[in-house]
Amino acid sequence: MIILLVLFAVVIFFMFRRSRAQQKAQQEQQAKMLPGVEVMTSFGLFGTVQSIDAEDNKVVLEISPGTTATVHRQAVTKIITPAETVEETPMVPDDASSLTGPVQAAAEPGEAKDVASTETAEETLARLNKENNKEQ
Structure with missing residues (x-):
């Protein structure tokens, strides 16, 4: 009888431990989610975070130029491009004159x-x- 109680307590301990680890990972991900970060939702929608409403738990994603979608904050499951690597798009000249030169x-x-x-x-x-x- 005591062995069963100990076994039951060990199983519950590991369940709570796993739950805490998942919560910590989710909090870290939420902290990394900033405007300009590319993300994926739980239903496979890719987009760039435009704004975050922490009060209502909403995230506005730009899924294509000019097209936005509002999703629940917890629907964002994966960060594709972390905030550290998000950069401005490089300036591309209108013509190829800067690309040519003496060979x-x-x-x-x-x-x-x-x-x-x-x-x-x-x-x-x-x-x-x-x-x-x-x-x-």
């Missing part, structure tokens, strides 16, 4: 030249044929 290629071993401005089409073809012959 350096070795004319002779140890010597570099500006291919884009000094090499003609015929010279480029000859250089490429020469490089192809070296590979074979």
Whole structure:
């Protein structure tokens, strides 16, 4: 009889311990949930947190540009992008002018030249044929 009571007490102890660990993990996740963080809900909806209403336990998620959904705070089950790694979108130029520049290629071993401005089409073809012959 005493063995059964001890066994029952051990099972209850581990149940409460597991419950506390889950509550602690959920509180840590709630603390990491800030605007700008990408999350997943319990029903598989991915979105970016726009705002959090702690009083009403609501989270507004932007699921696509201009489209928002309001879900219960506990429906957010996974943080995809933590707050530390959330960054602003890099600025992309409207044209490709900043991506191009002089291309350096070795004319002779140890010597570099500006291919884009000094090499003609015929010279480029000859250089490429020469490089192809070296590979074979």
